[in-house]
Amino acid sequence: xxxxxxxxxxxxxxxxxxxxxxxxxxxxxxxxxxxxxxxxxxxxxxxxxxxxxxxxxxxxxxxxxxxxxxxxxxxxxxxxxxxxxxxxxxxxxxxxxxxxxxxxxxxxxxxxxxxxxxxxxxxxxxxxxxxxxxxxxxxxxxxxxxxxxxxxxxxxxxxxxxxxxxxxxxxxxxxxxxxxxxxxxxxxxxxxxxxxxxxxxxxxxxxxxxxxxxxxxxxxxxxxxxxxx
Amino acid sequence: xxxxxxxxxxxxxxxxxxxxxxxxxxxxxxxxxxxxxxxxxxxxxxxxxxxxxxxxxxxxxxxxxxxxxxxxxxxxxxxxxxxxxxxxxxxxxxxxxxxxxxxxxxxxxxxxxxxxxxxxxxxxxxxxxxxxxxxxxxxxxxxxxxxxxxxxxxxxxxxxxxxxxxxxxxxxxxxxxxxxxxxxxxxxxxxxxxxxxxxxxxxxxxxxxxxxxxxxxxxxxxxxxxxxxxxxxxxxxxxxxxxxxxxxxxxxxxxxxxxxxxxxxxxxxxxxxxxxxxxxxxxxxxxxxxxxxxxxxxxxxxxxxxxxxxxxxxxxxxxxxxxxxxxxxxxxxxxxxxxxxxxxxxxxxxxxxxxxxxxxxxxxxxxxxxxxxxxxxxxxxxxxxxxxxxxxxxxxxxxxxxxxxxxxxxxxxxxxxxx
Numbered sequence: 001x002x003x004x005x006x007x008x009x010x011x012x013x014x015x016x017x018x019x020x021x022x023x024x025x026x027x028x029x030x031x032x033x034x035x036x037x038x039x040x041x042x043x044x045x046x047x048x049x050x051x052x053x054x055x056x057x058x059x060x061x062x063x064x065x066x067x068x069x070x071x072x073x074x075x076x077x078x079x080x081x082x083x084x085x086x087x088x089x090x091x092x093x094x095x096x097x098x099x100x101x102x103x104x105x106x107x108x109x110x111x112x113x114x115x116x117x118x119x120x121x122x123x124x125x126x127x128x129x130x131x132x133x134x135x136x137x138x139x140x141x142x143x144x145x146x147x148x149x150x151x152x153x154x155x156x157x158x159x160x161x162x163x164x165x166x167x168x169x170x171x172x173x174x175x176x177x178x179x180x181x182x183x184x185x186x187x188x189x190x191x192x193x194x195x196x197x198x199x200x201x202x203x204x205x206x207x208x209x210x211x212x213x214x215x216x217x218x219x220x221x222x223x224x225x226x227x228x229x
Numbered sequence: 230x231x232x233x234x235x236x237x238x239x240x241x242x243x244x245x246x247x248x249x250x251x252x253x254x255x256x257x258x259x260x261x262x263x264x265x266x267x268x269x270x271x272x273x274x275x276x277x278x279x280x281x282x283x284x285x286x287x288x289x290x291x292x293x294x295x296x297x298x299x300x301x302x303x304x305x306x307x308x309x310x311x312x313x314x315x316x317x318x319x320x321x322x323x324x325x326x327x328x329x330x331x332x333x334x335x336x337x338x339x340x341x342x343x344x345x346x347x348x349x350x351x352x353x354x355x356x357x358x359x360x361x362x363x364x365x366x367x368x369x370x371x372x373x374x375x376x377x378x379x380x381x382x383x384x385x386x387x388x389x390x391x392x393x394x395x396x397x398x399x400x401x402x403x404x405x406x407x408x409x410x411x412x413x414x415x416x417x418x419x420x421x422x423x424x425x426x427x428x429x430x431x432x433x434x435x436x437x438x439x440x441x442x443x444x445x446x447x448x449x450x451x452x453x454x455x456x457x458x459x460x461x462x463x464x465x466x467x468x469x470x471x472x473x474x475x476x477x478x479x480x481x482x483x484x485x486x487x488x489x490x491x492x493x494x495x496x497x498x499x500x501x502x503x504x505x506x507x508x509x510x511x512x513x514x515x516x517x518x519x520x521x522x523x524x525x526x527x528x529x530x531x532x533x534x535x536x537x538x539x540x541x542x543x544x545x546x547x548x549x550x551x552x553x554x555x556x557x558x559x560x561x562x563x564x565x566x567x568x569x570x571x572x573x574x575x576x577x578x579x580x581x582x583x584x585x586x587x588x589x590x591x592x593x594x595x596x597x598x599x600x601x602x603x604x605x606x607x608x609x610x611x612x613x614x615x616x617x618x619x620x621x622x623x624x625x626x627x628x629x630x631x632x633x634x635x636x637x638x639x640x641x642x643x644x645x646x647x648x
Contacts, residue, residue, distance in 0.1 A: 051643050051647070054552075056552060056642055056643050057643045076557060077557055077558065080551060080555060080556035080559075081556065083552065083553065083554045084553065084554020084555075085554070089552050089553060091549075091552075095545065095548075096549075097546050097549060097550075098546075099242050099243065099246035100242055104242075108235060108550075108553065109554055111234065112232050112235050112553070112554050112555060112559070113554070114235075118234070157553070161554075169646075
């Protein structure tokens, strides 16, 4: 299977208040269409790793490749465009732009990419919202939606540019079990039918157990990486 | 620049969802610009009034026979040897006639010049106005009243009587308002004046004028050239000054030099004559601009404050936008765009407010007996202030928005998103 993400010997230190190594020689590879979860105790460095893999954090040692392209050492502004095109984000606290409507929130990354006309983008955004089952909420301001609905809108936004990799930081951490099952099903379908790769950091072991592979971290090391049955 | 559309959309949404902040921030600019326009207009209106008043009373070029001591004495011309030191103590001017020789020919020559709007001859006589037992010193100017009216709009300055009456009356004069008040005379009254030669003569007051300058109105009267020539016992060609008005004010300096070179008489241009008034105008302009710039800077700080506040409030949005693919330039454009939008909105309303304030000031009645013809406060409605106003609104909002925008562009999304 071709890999979409490859990280080699990632090391990261925090210097405040004292120098402390968060990540210790992390190497990992994510394949196309793979649904991977990273688990571990709080403070084990899994979120830190996730933000490095997402290209947002550039302060590390090591080498990161996404889609065969070397990411390490690239300028922030280049990385912003790279994220726009190749990476979809789902955050724990949904993080929609509160003043915009749901539809606008979903459309913004595509408008920024500027490949399609606004009309096409709107149509595609509606498709994604329909996929998430919240098409009826499209024209409401984001702040009027429930947590579960906001999280689904955030997923729709992450999908709008058909990214190679979707990255989620506890995407279900704020949802009840019913909503987390819905979110899981949507993500699962994306990997298997659309061939997109997903990396999720989670505390939810039930959720992790249903993904393709679990990477377990402890004190900045990967202690195990095993496929689920 | 594919992203400009979405940036504009974000700017619009941010401004519209914070209507109160938007209004408050742009009101700062509105007041700054509005007050600037009204103040600059009022200040310059007053300056123009002063300038007009000054120009209405002074010719653009004044030719006269200046009494001067010859710089080279006869003795110096005769004894030129190197071994000699020639000193003439306390030299005095020669007793030369004070008139302009061939003045009438010079006058008609000047009148034929294309640059000249009009030229008026003048004969001046020092007199003492007899007022009961006391005598008031003053002057009577003999002028070509119709030409003088063309140059200085004399008719507008008349508060009593008419110009024609002066022309029609033998020994008729037009007296300064201050002088008439002091002597308690009105049109048709007779006044006796004592000439420097000692003779007394009775004149008829046919009109009373007020120029607005006490130093003129309190001492001066006008009469025809002939009348004054008669008072002085001089012939009909005797004139002492020529006053010239030009079609273009700015030719004065050059033309006065030409005249001086051509005829050998002193020719002062209006700037030389009114140097102190012009300094006053420059100083008032400096005051206007200092205060205006201060007001506009205050408006700029208003925008800076609101934009900085907005930046901190929007920290989370900035992080999201960066995460989903907006780079530092895009973020900066969003914040600069918002600042500029505030500047444009505030500035445009400010222009309107400036116009309304100007009209309000302009409508305030203000009359002064020394300024006949003035009905209300002076105001200059020049386009210039409106252009400066809107340019400054944009410049100050762009400057004020720049720092928060730069700060926003440097926000590290990871720190914000991870909390």
